[in-house]
Amino acid sequence: xxxxxxxxxxxxxxxxxxxxxxxxxxxxxxxxxxxxxxxxxxxxxxxxxxxxxxxxxxxxxxxxxxxxxxxxxxxxxxxxxxxxxxxxxxxxxxxxxxxxxxxxxxxxxxxxxxxxxxxxxxxxxxxxxxxxxxxxxxxxxxxxxxxxxxxxxxxxxxxxxxxxxxxxxxxxxxxxxxx
Numbered sequence: 001x002x003x004x005x006x007x008x009x010x011x012x013x014x015x016x017x018x019x020x021x022x023x024x025x026x027x028x029x030x031x032x033x034x035x036x037x038x039x040x041x042x043x044x045x046x047x048x049x050x051x052x053x054x055x056x057x058x059x060x061x062x063x064x065x066x067x068x069x070x071x072x073x074x075x076x077x078x079x080x081x082x083x084x085x086x087x088x089x090x091x092x093x094x095x096x097x098x099x100x101x102x103x104x105x106x107x108x109x110x111x112x113x114x115x116x117x118x119x120x121x122x123x124x125x126x127x128x129x130x131x132x133x134x135x136x137x138x139x140x141x142x143x144x145x146x147x148x149x150x151x152x153x154x155x156x157x158x159x160x161x162x163x164x165x166x167x168x169x170x171x172x173x174x175x176x177x178x179x
Contacts, residue, residue, distance in 0.1 A: 005097040006030070006058050007066060008080040013054035015075040020057065022073060028060035030103070034110050034117060052110060053119050058103065063095060102157050105140075106165065109155065112136040115168040134173045141177065 011019055016031045023029045032053040038046050057076070059069065066079050080096040098106075110117060114136055127144040130153060142153040145166070153174065155165040 003062050004060050005063070006060050006100070006103045007063075007095055007097050009057045009059055009069070009076040010055055010078050010080060011057055011076050013051070016051055016054070016057050017049070019073060019075050023059065023069070027065075027069075030058040030060075030107065032056065032058070032106065032110060032119075034113070036116075052117055058098065066095060098157065105155060106157065109137065109140065109165060109167060113167050118166040120164050120166060129177050130174045131177050132169065132173055133175050137167070137169075144174070 009019070016033075020029045020031050031051065033049045033051045036048055036050050038048050040046070061069070070076055070078070082094045082096040127146070130142060130144045132138055132140045132153065137153075140153065140155075142155045145152045145154045147166075151169055151171050151174075152166045153169045155167075157163045157165060
């Protein structure tokens with residue numbers, strides 16, 4: 001459907017998987033997570049799912065269905081509001097959503113990143129636009145940021161407020177691109 005968008009539901013940070021399971025029969029649902037291998041003292045290895053954005057669940061639906069989802073699922077507190085687009089004087093609230101291209105990029109990064117992915121809302125001083133030339137994230141474009149002598153490729157996302165997705169990257173695997 002053309003008017004379906006990825007809306008951001010806020011929930012208790014331990015309920016993301018349960019909400020996904022209950023909603024995935026009727027909606028397209030995404031929990032921002034990564035697979036990690038944990039090694040225990042007994043040398044057992046186990047693949048676990050680590051939630052990257054706790055307390056948030058992404059649901060692709062129409063705006064009309066949001067109230068039904070809230071009424072059916074008490075674990076979702078609310079859907080995020082885009083304060084910049086809302087008009088308080090007229091009482092009009094606009095729900096925050098993520099564009100399909102940004103959601104596809106987030107899913108691609110979380111599925112293929114060789115290093116842990118971090119999400120931050122702190123303001124970053126971003127540098128040159130770059131593209132990854134080698135590795136599992138080949139072709140991904142973003143901006144370069146250096147934090148404590150480590151290079152990161154940064155992807156910007158609008159989720160009600162500015163969020164940055166940080167992926168540690170080797171300088172040998174990137175090339176600068178023209179803006």
